[in-house]
Amino acid sequence: MTTPPSSSARxxxxxLGARLREIRKDAGFSGRALAAATDQHFxxxxxxxxGVQSPSDQDIRDWxxxxxxxxxxxxxxxxxxxxxxxxxxxxxxxxxxxxRVLGAHTNPLYERTSLFRIYEHNVIPGLFQTxxxxxxxxxxxxxxxxxxxxxxxxxAARMERQRVIYQAGKRFVVxxxxxxxxxxxxxxEVQAGQLGxxxxxxxxxxxxxxxxxxxxxxxxVASAGFWIFDESLVALETPTxxxxxxxxxxxxxxxxxxxxxxxxxVHGGAARSLIIKALSELS
Numbered sequence: 001m002t003t004p005p006s007s008s009a010r011x012x013x014x015x016l017g018a019r020l021r022e023i024r025k026d027a028g029f030s031g032r033a034l035a036a037a038t039d040q041h042f043x044x045x046x047x048x049x050x051g052v053q054s055p056s057d058q059d060i061r062d063w064x065x066x067x068x069x070x071x072x073x074x075x076x077x078x079x080x081x082x083x084x085x086x087x088x089x090x091x092x093x094x095x096x097x098x099x100r101v102l103g104a105h106t107n108p109l110y111e112r113t114s115l116f117r118i119y120e121h122n123v124i125p126g127l128f129q130t131x132x133x134x135x136x137x138x139x140x141x142x143x144x145x146x147x148x149x150x151x152x153x154x155x156a157a158r159m160e161r162q163r164v165i166y167q168a169g170k171r172f173v174v175x176x177x178x179x180x181x182x183x184x185x186x187x188x189e190v191q192a193g194q195l196g197x198x199x200x201x202x203x204x205x206x207x208x209x210x211x212x213x214x215x216x217x218x219x220x221v222a223s224a225g226f227w228i229f230d231e232s233l234v235a236l237e238t239p240t241x242x243x244x245x246x247x248x249x250x251x252x253x254x255x256x257x258x259x260x261x262x263x264x265x266v267h268g269g270a271a272r273s274l275i276i277k278a279l280s281e282l283s
Contacts (some may be wrong), residue, residue, distance in 0.1 A: 011120060016079050019072075021049040022113035027067035027218060032178075037066040055080055078246045109229060110164045114171065115258045117228040117258050121177040123185075124194055126158055127165055128174070128201045134158055136186030172207045175261045176216045179280040195279045202272060210265030211274050220260035228254055244247040 024034050024045075031049075034044035039062075047053040048063075055063070060076045105126065118125045124133065135155050142149055164170060181198075184191045202209050212218065227235045234245040234254045245251060266274070 012079070013054060016076070017049045017051040019076065019079075020055065023064065023067045023069045023072065024049070027069070029067065033065070034066060038062040045263055057135075075248055078248060081246060100118070105161070105227075107161060107234070109233070110161060113229040113232075114169055115228075115230050115256070116170070116172045116174075118172065118174045118225075119176075119222060119223075119258055119261055120174075120180055120225040121222065122179050122183045123225070124176070124180055124198060125174060127172070128198060129158070130158055130190070130193050130197045131155055132190045133185050133197075136190055140185075165201075165207070170206055172204075173210075173258075173262065174208065175210045175212065175258065175265050177212050178274055178278075181211070181275060192279060192282050195275050195282075199272065199275055208267065209271055210262055210267045211263065211271045212265045213274060216264065218264045220257060220264065222257055222261060226254055226258075228258060231255075 018201075024031070027034075029037065030043045031045045035045045038045075038059075048055050048059065055076075055204070057077050057080070060080060061073055064070050064073045064076065116127075118127075123137070126134070135151060138151055138154050141147075142151060142266070165172065171199075181195060185194075198209070202208050224236050224238070228251065229235070231248075231251060232246065234251055236243045236245070245254065
């Protein structure tokens with residue numbers, strides 16, 4: 001395997017190699033001794049430790065078993081898979097149109113997820129967007145990323161995913177910054193429709209919505225929006241890429257951050273009042 005092209009992926013692969021080197025040294029093996037124990041050439045051990053090559057799942061199992069570090073196998077395998085495939089460039093995906101720019105937000109992932117924990121700081125989450133709001137937002141990205149104009153198909157695909165909200169066995173815990181209520185995509189009419197949709201979503205039994213008021217004392221501030229899918233994946237989006245986190249230790253950190261944010265948010269009537277206030281200021 002070759003080193004992934006992005007600098008983020010190269011750094012992550014280097015960090016993974018450093019962890020493998022620490023495991024080898026802690027076990028008292030030289031590079032040549034570990035190569036012999038795992039039935040591979042000693043130069044491959046060096047390449048793995050220096051991030052020149054990516055380890056396979058079997059490489060990691062053999063390495064840890066030889067070093068008596070079997071407990072680290074699941075976390076290392078998850079890390080290796082992130083290095084290999086988690087950093088997805090939007091512009092590369094978008095060559096076939098915005099309908100293909102999904103990142104982690106695929107129907108199979110939505111179908112197998114039971115608990116969705118969603119934090120957004122300046123946008124209404126896609127599962128609760130109106131078609132008009134979604135269209136206004138995607139219009140910008142189509143222009144910005146210079147993708148083929150498949151706006152209608154892209155919006156339809158995202159509206160189709162919203163059916164998951166009404167499926168049995170699903171729960172949605174959503175935390176928004178109040179700023180998300182006041183960030184416009186489109187006209188005042190579009191924004192009003194979106195806030196109305198948010199009020200409707202609050203009545204869905206499986207949906208818990210919290211809003212963090214502006215100018216409130218708080219213990220935690222998140223630097224980006226993120227979605228947690230059960231305990232298996234965290235997805236973040238930057239202006240140019242989708243980042244997927246699968247390392248158990250990192251997922252736990254995001255879960256802890258989410259709990260801090262949810263504890264700061266207001267819920268129920270207080271959250272509804274913030275939405276109604278934002279609506280009233282549109283008129």
